[in-house]
Amino acid sequence: MLAGDISAGVVVAMMMIPQGMAYAMVAGLPPVAGIYASILPPLLYALFGSSMTQSVGPMAIVALMTAAALGPLAAAGSGLYMVLAAQLALLSGIALLACGLLRFGFLANFFSRPVMSGFTIGSAIVIAWGQVPTLAGAALPRFHLPSLMLGAGSLLLLLAARAWLARLLRALGMGPGGADIGVRLAPMVVVIGATVLVAWFDLAAAGVKTTGAVPAGLPGLNLALSNGHWRALLQPALLIGFMIFLISMSAAQALALKRQEKLHSNMELIGLGAANLGSALSGGFPVTGSMSRSAVNFSAGANTPLASVISALLLALALVAPTGWLALLPLPALAATIIVAVLGMLELATLRTALRYDRGDALALVATACGVLVLGVEAGVVIGVVLSMGTLIWRASRPHIAVLGRIAGTEHFRNIERYPGETAPGVLLLRIDAGLFFGNVEAVNARIEEELAAHSAHCFTRHLVLVLSAVNAIDTSALFGLIELNVLLRHRGVKLHLAEVKGPVLDRLKTSDLLSTLNGKVFLSTAMAWDELAGKG
Template identity: 85%
Template sequence: MLGWLRQYRRGLLAGDISAGIVVAMMMIPQGMAYAMVAGLPPVVGLYASILPPLLYALFGSSMAQSVGPMAIISLMTAAALAPLAAPGSGLYIVLAAQLALLSGVVLLVCGLLRIGFLANFFSRPVMSGFTIGSALVIAYGQLPALAGADLPALHLPSALLGIGSLLLLLAARSWLAPLLRRLGMRPAAADVGARLAPMAVVIGATVLVASLGLDVRTTGAVPTGLPSLNLALSHAHWRPLLQPALLIGFMIFLISMSAAQALALKRQEKVHSNMELIGLGAANVGSALTGGFPVTGSMSRSAVNFAAGANTPLASVITALLLALALVAPTGWLALIPLPALAATIIVAVLTMLELSTLRVALRYDRGDALALVATAAGVLAFGVEAGVVIGVVLSMGTLIWRASRPHIAVLGRIAGTEHFRNIERYPAGTAPDVLMLRIDAGLFFGNVDAVNARVEDELAQRPSTRHLVLVLSAVNAIDTSALFGLAELNQMLRARGIGLHLAEVKGPVMDRLKASDLLSTLNGKVYLSTVMAWDELTGKT
């Protein structure tokens, strides 16, 4: 906070105020709805939207991030707590706050240890698959509230209100922004106005239920006043909450960083991953202290904050203060909000998470990534969100290891009249009958050295006249101990067959480590500074 406060100018204030007001209006129905997804009383969603954004503004690095309840994290909270307590019970509420505390501590520790880079090990296709699966689970879980009864039964007034709200929200999502632009509203203002459609629909449904006296389930009494600062814990549940807290903490960081980076790119700002960990950790500890549940940065809400003119985290501070004011003021109208309308807002909100563009790109570009996306989504649907996170992480790491274990190796030839060497399968490059040049396009480590040696054997079998093998290591950034032994064994095998093993274009750090080994002194060939130097000497051509 000290960083952006020192540079704060009066001209930024109007945008922060307008964004704070807009997001506060959005947060009232959204926070209450996401608390329902988590299995908590709706008012808990408001409690989790006051202190967390204040603490994030103090420590976080994003200028436009909006921190609070979010659909996927709410779903993960419900999945973690459902086996431990009845949803909505006193123990359940205590455990939700305890889960936020544990998640916050995990994030704080990761931030202090500066391990924000771990988010890079969750690939975008896997994240997309997890998001799609979670969205479908959330939407399906809201159908009973939308219909006013367990499926397939219907409570007619509730179903009419819920389906009507759903249709209005879908129409607003598709047509409201263009309509407002045609009516003369500026594009940015029209987009923000369209984002406030859920608030308008919820207010309209509340007025309809109150005026007509419809027999529809509502949120019920909402306590007046701010949440008290305390930390209620259940000491018997630390162990069963630890693993979910680790997974939720990981997802909190991943989701929030995705939103923060996307917004930072639009303004050429920089987001610091380790400060984000600390900011999000503090926000979740704050949620625990106010009886909330795990929170994170929301892409949709942050986008509204950005579009509404947020220049600094002061916008989130204003949002939190307005929500606190809403709880201090009479809250009787909040008790009348119909649950079918809130269910409709949740379903429409998660529909935006069903983006299939990543799947389409992956199908064209990399079938392995597409398979990982589908498998992660199926894992969430079949086994639950926690299993989905684990499947996603395993697939991300598995895909990385699988690719690293099968490095691309190119047979090189010389482009006539130049000093350039290229893959003979892609370019009209010439080769020499007794010289085989192979470029290895990956680091050498225990997982791929056998594959490299096997490829060398295959190439030598196809070229029995080879007398010199040149390994071009321009793309090799590291050689571990296992790979060193593998190269030594390759050297001995080639020596026995009367074939020289040569190295070319070895990078400085790799050469430094090779000099500390016996490979260079026993090498059945030479080390060349460049590929062309190896070619000229071994072929006698220029």
């Protein structure tokens, strides 16, 4: 177990140096800020988080959201910008901690998978396109030839490694796990190779931009704040905190399933909150769990949070040791690593599934992606949340209602549109397949009126039986709706009956006037209602 944690810690640390520096660039910060954000946060998450193999640190989408939030407030890379980045991490961390202490872990359920996929796709395109000028060495359509050659060459090597390296390593006798780790470490090898080229041919003198001098030593633990920007940072901090939790839970849950472990969402909130407070104290920016790094951590043999502790200590050691070589890391090569990393986020499987299974979800996915591309990252998050909640409300407001018939020779009742069920002339059986609340009571009553009209067109309906086997709750608005329906049907000479009412629902109905004024009966089962009423039709 210890050997697995040590090997995983070493592998993730090697991966984090180029990745952390690259994501700091996405956030508009000096590259070293990415390493700062990779030391204290994983240590604190290891203390408070619940996942055994989650790797916490900089992540592409959160870095992009950081840049979007801070861009209007300060110049990228400036002293104020760095202060605001730490302040943003502080606010996000406080929000996450508060949600964890208040047990708001259920909030992760309010962002559907298709909407999350759309947000990821849109963010990946924005990030990749934003790195093209850095890769080309100049703003398009211009380019700097040495930078473009170095960046494009790095990009091609990384794409080739993604496509063929694992197969090659397996052909050479390496196991699947080792081959996967080899692919994940390809960016480190490419960046080191590009750095050697920069040093060997003095490409910095030829105009290739590098990271520049990287401060030696560990980051100072302090909290610099800008008192005039609290209100401007509050909304983006809440959105970023929400995305931090969502992204991290997605990664952690995938690994927890593989390890047959149980995650505690509220502990995850506390762990992520503590990690972001640590990032704020050490000059970093908002951080979260990363699917790619966590997968590498798991594949490399991590068994406990000790692996993350070892990674953090190795990164700290890298800053304590001479850092002159880090100054030669070429920005075009780092841009290539970012582009290849985010291209891996362009998974279209969810869209294909949604197109076949639910066009509404597919539309929400596309709308969220377009919102990110056209309106920006923060607007994309808001659009995603609104679409997720809107889809939920829209579906809940239009519950499925089935006309039931008895399967011949049995006591089973099924939807007559799907099964050849027997019906009785004067009896209408309706099954409502959702809870009744203020948002759907009008639609339910309207549908009941439609079915009564259709049934009465053949013969007069004397009995309406509402089968409530799928109704888990009836709120006050729906209660008044049922009372009004009961009065209306009484005037028409139609008796209203209830069947298969769940215990908790029946207990609440007993405290109301509905049951005492009901002009029909409450039946234990649909079969009992049929036996008593079918002969009276």
